[in-house]
Amino acid sequence: MCYEALLVLALLAATLLLPHLLVGAFLHRVAAPFTLWIQVFATLLVYFVWFWSAGRRTLAMKTWKIRIVASDGSDLRPAQALLRYLLCWPSFLLGGIGILWGFIDRDRQFLHDRLAGTRLIGER
Template sequence: MSLQNYPTAGLLRRLIAMAYDALVLLALYLVAGFVLVGILKATTGNWPGQFPASVSFSLFYSICFLYYMHSWRRGGQTIGMKSWGLYLITEDEKPVRLSHCILRSAAGFFSLVIFGLGFFWMLIDGKQRTWHDIASLTRIVYKPKNTD
């Protein structure tokens, strides 16, 4: 059965998968920070002080985007999504493209910045879509493990 036939994933399941992914992102962010500090120490000979907020924000967003883009393009699932049986699919049933990932991550990050309003939008949308689902022409479906 095509993934298009499975129901749209609920908000709670999505949020729990995001919590799993947050742990992966935290680890990636820490590794990137250690590498960046090591490079700065090796090149300047001094331990860097606090990074400017713009550098930290850019690094964090870049790591998030690369993680999600890589995961979505390699099978439509992040680690958190695999754990909870979620798949990212496109409305036109084609593979997830880079443009989908760019639009989805930008709209998703914006949704988080304004207190998750874009996520809770799915509770009032007739098709249960978040802002990033709408912007990227994608949706997250739930496929129970006992179905093939």
Template sequence: MSDETPGNATTPPRPLIGWRLLALFYDLWPALALWMLASLCFTLGYTIAGHHDPHENIAPLSGLQWLLWLTCWLLSGLYAVLSWRRGGQTLGMRPWRLVVAGANGNLPSWRALCVRYAVGTVSLLAAGLGFWWAWVDRDRLAWHDRASGTRMLRKPKP
């Protein structure tokens, strides 16, 4: 099975869902590093403020824990959106030659990339349903592709 679009030789080949998932797995590692840094900052700040012993965990479902989750989500979004805007790729997309582009092939707008990240988060939280949707979509687009007006393309080998 080929990941090239039949009939149109000028359009770069579209990625299969497997390439997307591999890139997502690769991107988990830089995101995890950012989350660890954020957690360290929160824990140190909480300890320095004298709220608890450094050997204790942050109380479950406290306001600080929700703030930490939000911070981690925003840091991941910053990583993704800045990477897509800078060169169309995150670190995880590079080995698989995947590129995010606008519907017309140009660099997507900041708004489109933010929408892509937000809807991609919802797709993942729905057990990846938005990603699996690409298997049945006529254009092989995931939910976040459709919502943001972007496309993920696979560059040909150099």
């Protein structure tokens, strides 16, 4: 997750920070905080749903040889990837409770994976 966070920070810098700096410099305006949060949410939504769907993987997932699949082992459909993304937010924002759930889950799944019908698998 730390490696993925570094990649996501670079993505957000390119898609969020740079455009807002240019707007601020040339138009002398600053975006409202709510607008920034919506942009972060939407950028991450597009990034993760696209990579998790149809068997694609993020660079961090490729590096660590991890895939996300449906419970039956098939590739995720976009709707299932979207559900997983939406369920990830409470997992992180509530003190990481959904991540800690993996320590007590019988299959070692995160709470958002259990609820979305997905699972992480390692590749050989």
